[in-house]
Amino acid sequence: AKIGLVGVPFSKGQQRDGTEKGPGALRNGGLLETLTSIGHDVHDYGDLPLDFSDDKEGQIGVAKNPKTVGHASKMIADKVSEVVKSGRTCLALGGDHSMAIGTIYGQHQVQPDQVVLWIDAHADINTPLTSGSGNMHGMPLSFLVKELDPYLPKIPGFEFVKPCLTAKDIAYIGLRDVDPGERYIIEKLGITAFSMQEVDKYGINEVMTRALKAIDPEGKRPIHLSFDVDSLDPSLAPSTGTPVLGGLSLREGLYIAEEVANTGRLSVIDVAEVNPSLGSEQDVETTVKNTIEFITKCFGKRRQGAYPPGYHIP
Numbered sequence: 091a092k093i094g095l096v097g098v099p100f101s102k103g104q105q106r107d108g109t110e111k112g113p114g115a116l117r118n119g120g121l122l123e124t125l126t127s128i129g130h131d132v133h134d135y136g137d138l139p140l141d142f143s144d145d146k147e148g149q150i151g152v153a154k155n156p157k158t159v160g161h162a163s164k165m166i167a168d169k170v171s172e173v174v175k176s177g178r179t180c181l182a183l184g185g186d187h188s189m190a191i192g193t194i195y196g197q198h199q200v201q202p203d204q205v206v207l208w209i210d211a212h213a214d215i216n217t218p219l220t221s222g223s224g225n226m227h228g229m230p231l232s233f234l235v236k237e238l239d240p241y242l243p244k245i246p247g248f249e250f251v252k253p254c255l256t257a258k259d260i261a262y263i264g265l266r267d268v269d270p271g272e273r274y275i276i277e278k279l280g281i282t283a284f285s286m287q288e289v290d291k292y293g294i295n296e297v298m299t300r301a302l303k304a305i306d307p308e309g310k311r312p313i314h315l316s317f318d319v320d321s322l323d324p325s326l327a328p329s330t331g332t333p334v335l336g337g338l339s340l341r342e343g344l345y346i347a348e349e350v351a352n353t354g355r356l357s358v359i360d361v362a363e364v365n366p367s368l369g370s371e372q373d374v375e376t377t378v379k380n381t382i383e384f385i386t387k388c389f390g391k392r393r394q395g396a397y398p399p400g401y402h403i404p
């Protein structure tokens with residue numbers, strides 16, 4: 091595939107420094123070489139020159155650093171639009187999950203029929219008024235879902251964002267730490283949501299089948315895969331800011347990635363919440379290794395193995 095890689099060194103959607111080092115950690119882990127070695131044409135657009143100075147005075151309700159996050163979102167959106175318009179699959183490396191405001195909005199400008207598969211321990215759909223933390227990495231979807239527009243206060247920095255998704259365009263897999271406001275929103279809007287309980291109940295293959303059927307029944311819409319590494323079990327991705335026990339196994343994660351690859355319609359993937367400042371060196375290595383493994387499966391690397399076209403037994 092033709093891949094456009096965008097670094098999103100950003101941390102102001104939450105309180106722990108370090109997610110701005112996520113893109114670098116994945117690059118140092120050999121991500122580009124790995125993708126190139128499996129035959130992809132990777133164009134590295136570099137890291138976005140994001141400003142992440144605090145903007146204390148911008149605080150409205152409980153949304154922290156809104157102008158900084160909003161400014162970053164605009165820059166991210168413009169870049170993702172450019173990459174998608176160029177015909178490349180956009181691989182956006184975060185950075186905290188507030189990055190998804192920009193990546194989803196940016197893709198929407200080019201592919202308004204996008205659907206979103208949100209792989210996360212968290213629902214990330216708090217509004218600034220339902221959020222308990224004020225961290226905007228817990229709010230991205232609330233800025234994008236049309237049904238929530240009446241409940242969103244005007245936040246400085248986000249004037250440019252017009253909601254672009256409806257509830258039926260979204261499916262969650264991996265939920266296991268959902269706030270009361272988020273649970274209410276999921277049920278009220280009827281958003282397709284498979285928590286870890288449903289993963290245990292139905293198995294990942296059934297969950298994946300149902301999730302894709304729910305958001306894209308005719309199998310023709312471009313897919314936005316928003317992958318928060320904290321969807322994986324903390325033993326697999328320890329270097330992340332909001333770990334929650336009982337996460338996806340590596341095999342479940344790889345299965346999700348392979349099934350997305352099999353659709354042939356992956357258009358934008360976010361890789362969010364890698365924080366190389368957290369945990370031991372071994373923890374960072376483990377997190378980076380498993381994340382790269384997930385990414386390679388999203389781009390068609392198969393556990394069944396493969397051979398080059400025209401291969402013959404010598």
Ligand SMILES: N[C@@H](CCCCC(O)O)C(=O)O
Binds near residue numbers: 210216
């Ligand atoms: N729901 C919590 C935790 C959010 C975690 C965000 C991560 O999933 O991107 C909050 O709103 O602060």
Ligand SMILES: [Mn+2]
Binds near residue numbers: 202
């Ligand atoms: Mn749309």
Ligand SMILES: [Mn+2]
Binds near residue numbers: 210211212318332363
């Ligand atoms: Mn999360």
Ligand SMILES: [Mn+2]
Binds near residue numbers: 187210362363
């Ligand atoms: Mn998240």
